[in-house]
Amino acid sequence: MKNYFLFIVLLTGSLFAQKQIHIKYLNVRSTIANVYEDLYTDGTNVISKQDGNIMYTDPQYNSKKKGKDYFFISKTDNTKDFKDFLFTESIGYSSDNDYFVHDEVPKIDWIIDENATKTILGYKCTKATAVFRGSPITAYFTKEIPYSVGPFKFYGLPGAILDVRADGKDYDLWKAIKVDLNDKSKIDYQPQFPNLEKVQMKKLIELKDKDHEQFSNKVSVPGSTGKSVAKRFGIEKVFEWENTSK
DSSP states (O other), X not given: OHHHHHHHHHHHHHHHHTSOEEEEEEEEOSSSEEEXXXXXXXXXXXXXEXXXXXXXXXXXXXXXXXXXXXXXXXXXXXOSSEEEEEEEEEESTTOOEEEEEEEXXXXXXXXXXXXXXXXXTTEEEEEEEEEETTEEEEEEEETTSOSOOOSXXXXXXXXXXXXXXXXXXXXXXXXXXXXXXXXXOOOOSOOOOTTSEEEEHHHHHHHHHHHHHHHHHHSXXXXXXXXXOOOOOSSOOSOGGGOOOO
């Protein structure tokens, strides 16, 4: 009986792996802006696209002009202490400097709480917590979709992440709004972006920090006599090469 059960599990996993999965997330990027992120995986390759059609919650920011789509490319292999991500990014508030970036995202040290569960889109999900590049985060993943995938650069759980967010915020969050276990879209899992400058993640952050500092110092703050302090936006606050013990 035990061997028969193992055979059924292996057979189910084999059939599952033959299908392409599509998970659509709502990414609450800030207090005024939301975007959709579409993740696709064939069990080996993973790509997600953040849609350039930004949905503003404040009417004064509304614009019918479509922005740029951004892509995140990886594999499902979790055997290394890091995961290779290739992604597209723009720098500058005019978004006129575009890059194709290689990022080695360190293994995320997840703490799984098997007793904390909730249902998302009909899937039983389990709670996991971690610190991701300086941000405490909480995720819910489902073993019913047995691929170690998630939106943005999140990975490393024994199932697909259907909800992940920075703790204590009402933004910097991704929540699944649709799951298709038999997606028929024709997906290019390895786009090349030949017109974009190729850089490593550390170089990109240096460029972004410099750009943000220059912008911040141009902003006049009432009552301030010195330079304004540039802070990093988004969920990535501190990077591994900056974690130096003294």
